[in-house]
Amino acid sequence: MTEMKITAEPGVPQILGTREFDAPRELLFRAFTEPDLLVQWLGPRKYKMTIDRYEVRDGGTWRYVHADDAGNEFGFHGVFHGTPLPERMVQTFEFEGAPGNVQMDTATFTDEGGKTMLHMNSVFQSVEARDAMLQSGMEEGMNEGFDRLDELLAKLVANS
């Protein structure tokens, strides 16, 4: 299994990510599209995920909520664009805490003989919107990486 790679170039409102999975593509597609499977993995364990709707079809809408133990709830919703296929899924993504800030996610699944490579492409309305999401959106979290940057940073920090 390869480590997740994340790329966020300066000045480009986009985040790219890749991650390999030790499972056939059809199975990965099921994990991404069947609600009872999706709730078992999407998001950190500390959140309980509830799916309101998940209409896996062209123009279908989805909405889910992540709730923590303190009772905080974070809602997300979006729309599927084009028929979701094991090769490629396109959808919009909006955190309900920041309405009108929409990202477009394209997930591409490459069959690698029993294993599957996931390529994620998230496009934002602006670099500022991307950085804001990286900084505080989606309940938490941010990241900016470049090719080999993580390794370099780890090395630099370890050596300092």
Place this chain on the structure above:
Amino acid sequence: MALDQLSIVFGALADPIRREILARLTEGEATVAELAAPFTVSQPAISRHLKVLERAGLVSRTRRATARLSHLEAEPLRDATAWLATYREYWEESYERLDALLAALQHEETDRSHTVDPQERSTS
């Protein structure tokens, strides 16, 4: 660290030659000539890269006799890694859970193919 300063740091890190320079500086301070040695680019070009790294606070420069030595400044990098961590954690934790789920699903499928379904048995 302010987001603007982070942008400057990441802008400085966006160039592969500058990343190589930083990697070299983890081994200790160096002159421009030493830093330029592994590259086909000129020393003035390396100096320009050093200025960018200096502006980002990633490198400081001191003069010893006739040589200007560059040193790595790790603090902005530490801030940058902290800034990196959470988004990765969010997805890495999700994907680790997904790994476990996929393994369980594959296990189920294998089990099914090895045992005779009761319904199949009744019809056969």
